[in-house]
Amino acid sequence: MSKYDALMEITSRPDLVFTKGKGSWLWDADGNKYLDFIQGWAVNTLGHSPDIISQTLSEQSQMLLNASPAFYNQPMIDCANTLVKHSVFDQVFFANSGAEANEGAIKLARKWGQINKSGAWKIITFQNGFHGRTLTTMSASGKAAFEPLFEPKTSGFNKVPFNDLDAVKAAIDADTVAIMLEPIQGEAGVIPAEKSFVKGLRQLADDNNLLLIFDEIQTGIGRAGHLFAYEEYAVEPDIMTLAKGLGGGVPISALLAKGEFCVFEHGDQGGTFNGNPLMTAVADAVLKAVLSNGFLQEIQQRSKELVAGLEALSQQFGLGEVRGAGLLIALETENINANEIVKRALEKGLMINAPRENTLRFMPALNINSDEINQMLELLRIVIQERVDAV
Numbered sequence: 050m051s052k053y054d055a056l057m058e059i060t061s062r063p064d065l066v067f068t069k070g071k072g073s074w075l076w077d078a079d080g081n082k083y084l085d086f087i088q089g090w091a092v093n094t095l096g097h098s099p100d101i102i103s104q105t106l107s108e109q110s111q112m113l114l115n116a117s118p119a120f121y122n123q124p125m126i127d128c129a130n131t132l133v134k135h136s137v138f139d140q141v142f143f144a145n146s147g148a149e150a151n152e153g154a155i156k157l158a159r160k161w162g163q164i165n166k167s168g169a170w171k172i173i174t175f176q177n178g179f180h181g182r183t184l185t186t187m188s189a190s191g192k193a194a195f196e197p198l199f200e201p202k203t204s205g206f207n208k209v210p211f212n213d214l215d216a217v218k219a220a221i222d223a224d225t226v227a228i229m230l231e232p233i234q235g236e237a238g239v240i241p242a243e244k245s246f247v248k249g250l251r252q253l254a255d256d257n258n259l260l261l262i263f264d265e266i267q268t269g270i271g272r273a274g275h276l277f278a279y280e281e282y283a284v285e286p287d288i289m290t291l292a293k294g295l296g297g298g299v300p301i302s303a304l305l306a307k308g309e310f311c312v313f314e315h316g317d318q319g320g321t322f323n324g325n326p327l328m329t330a331v332a333d334a335v336l337k338a339v340l341s342n343g344f345l346q347e348i349q350q351r352s353k354e355l356v357a358g359l360e361a362l363s364q365q366f367g368l369g370e371v372r373g374a375g376l377l378i379a380l381e382t383e384n385i386n387a388n389e390i391v392k393r394a395l396e397k398g399l400m401i402n403a404p405r406e407n408t409l410r411f412m413p414a415l416n417i418n419s420d421e422i423n424q425m426l427e428l429l430r431i432v433i434q435e436r437v438d439a440v
């Protein structure tokens with residue numbers, strides 16, 4: 050019997066327990082220190098335990114924790130207004146996780162199809178895409194490993210190859226109501242949508258009376274170098290979902306839509322914790338920090354440094370492509386097993402992630418400094434050198 054046995058086993062976890070975090074650094078129960086380039090899976094926008102979040106949680110928790118979702122509260126109003134002011138969307142529905150926000154987006158699109166498109170209900174999604182782990186968002190995801198699981202799934206998701214406009218065109222039929230994508234496929238290994246593809250999707254959506262849904266759960270809130278990744282594409286989605294970085298470490302997500310698509314009627318959508326003041330107060334504080342003077346420009350600068358450093362490593366060791374945007378960057382490790390690098394890096398106090406066998410992903414705090422990037426690059430260089438020497 051181990052102390053871990055009371056937890057359902059849903060993944061393989063290393064035998065360490067984290068007890069403290071600050072900025073780009075984590076400490077385990079034995080006092081070991083780790084440089085964190087995972088940050089809660091691209092969640093901790095301002096790093097671990099930033100003062101602004103501690104203060105907001107403390108102040109808001111003393112004022113009002115939960116007034117019930119059937120009533121307005123001030124942080125919910127403030128946060129929705131901040132999101133609307135700085136995006137192309139008109140209204141917001143707050144939820145608790147990315148998957149829940151995506152479920153909301155799928156329901157909203159189907160509702161709109163019922164009202165405006167003779168009951169059209171099918172949604173085109175993409176191979177290798179990831180939208181969450183509820184049954185419907187697993188159904189929408191294009192992850193091969195999900196296919197045999199939990200049958201029967203929610204029907205109506207037609208998965209086509211990413212960056213293939215002709216395949217999307219061919220998949221549209223009279224029952225299609227929307228196209229849903231991640232502007233950069235994160236879990237697939239940081240695969241950016243091409244600009245011409247996204248522009249083509251917008252055109253296809255306009256020509257065929259379809260909604261364009263962006264899942265910005267991983268790319269939003271500055272992660273890809275703009276407040277929202279759609280800005281880089283100069284394309285306006287009709288619906289967008291956010292989570293991860295929105296709460297900077299606390300659980301909150303959001304479904305945003307342009308006014309004409311906000312068609313929920315009373316009873317269609319809700320949830321006990323949705324829009325609770327504690328989480329919306331934190332999200333509003335995180336948004337204001339990301340929107341503060343120079344913050345997004347700094348991300349672009351750090352991104353250049355990280356990309357340049359990884360490209361130098363790639364060149365030194367004959368590795369592959371460095372790609373991504375902002376502080377969501379991948380390095381192809383070619384014939385070196387990326388999981389092995391992740392394991393060895395952890396032993397040396399560096400936390401990185403391998404979304405695929407031969408892909409490393411870097412998603413540090415958005416306020417990381419140049420020195421920490423250099424420390425990461427040096428640790429990674431040592432680990433790769435050891436791997437190269439071992440073969």
Ligand code: PLP
Pocket residue numbers: 090146147148149151179180181182231235236264265266267292293
């Ligand atoms: N959509 C994208 C693009 C994601 O990266 C994720 C999580 O990794 C999700 C949805 C699901 O979010 P959550 O785990 O908060 O439900």
